[in-house]
Amino acid sequence: MNIHEYQAKEIFRSFGLPVPGGKVATSVDEAVKLAEEQGLPVMVKSQVLTGGRGKAGGVKFCEGMDDVRSSAEKILGLDIKGHIVRKVLVTPAVDIASEYYVGMLIDRNTKRILLMASAEGGVEIEQVAKETPELIFKQTIDPRFGLLDHEAMGMGMRLCPDDIKKARQLASAMQKLYKAFVESDASLAEINPFIFTPEGKGHAIDAKVNLDDNALFRHPGYEALRDLDAENPAERAAREAGLSFVKLQGNVGCLVNGAGLAMATMDLVKYYGGQPANFLDIGGSSNPEKVVNALQIILSDPEVKAILFNIFGGITRCDDVAQGIITATKSMDIPVPIVVRLTGTNEEEGRAMLAKTDLIPAATMDEAVQKAIELAG
Secondary structure, three states, X not given: OEOOHHHHHHHHHHOOOOOOOOEEEOOHHHHHHHHHHHOOOEEEEXXXXXXXXXXXXXXXXXXXXXXXXXXXXXXXXXXXXXXXXXXXXXXXXXOOOEEEEEEEEEEOOOOEXXXXXXOOOXXXXXXXXXXXXXXXEEEEEOOOOOOOHHHHHHHHHHHOOOOHHHHHHHHHHHHHHHHHHHHOOEEEEEEEEEEEOOOOOEXXXXXXXXXXXXXXXXXXXXXXXXXXXXXXXXXXHHHHOOOEEEEOOOOEEEEEOOHHHHHHHHHHHHHOOOOEOEEEEOOOOOOHHHHHHHHHHHHOOOOOOEXXXXXXXXXXXHHHHHHHHHHHHHOOOOOXXXXXXXXXXXXHHHHHHHOOOOOEEEOOHHHHHHHHHHXXX
């Protein structure tokens, strides 16, 4: 689950990171009032779940109240990469002498948390990684001990080799960021930039946090952080229906049981020259209601021209799955062709049931994918 900058800052602040104050406004008048309360100068920052806000005109420095009003008027309602700005963060502006990047993420190779840091803060870290990867320093963290003092200090000295005071502040920020990352069950936590003022005071002036959906049950309060307006409606409907769904840009709708098989199905669609419209893991259920929900979500995408069911029947029998698919498709109007591949327990029985319908059966995964691509045009 992605959250806004102001929400990420609240998490960081609760773990002792030096985050400047600030409040959120949803109207121009509210933004002006907050600026009056905080004192000038301020930054007016769009709150949308995407990067590139500054380049799009969504972040403004304001020296006077007229600047605050005009900036809020321009930013509220602004479209940034398909995201409409409905909130702005009004936060005190600070003088910047130097900028750094500090981030935590999960390294799937080592299966541990990875600390990444760079003296090239204030720009997209992906750009730094592409153009000057040698400027990004990395530290794998042992979960038994956490980020130890000497590890954090060593990273701080790599970033600020000539200033021990700044290195210590960075080391402290890294350890607090690690604690925030672990205790909030994040999958990503970034400060970009962590800045120093001309007086040498450090501040985390931007924040990004992605929370692990699988751990939300441990944080009941985090569900309220979800911005429903910013979510893809189909993905929201899938979550509410208990389905794993990610919208893509193709025209072959994929409905599969099991995440691994779903990934393999999408790979095969690409291999044969097609474009998958989605990732959708329906799980092991043959419940017609679940199939109906899945089909409605896929069909909400007007780009979908064919639907591919790819089902492996292990514990769940293929004839039960076939009956669920048949029952679901009879209960709704489906304007596109459906290809069904069933394999596993009672697959012959399942295929015999499908043969009596308008559904298009396929004996193998390759055959099913090629038929779906052909029907999608």
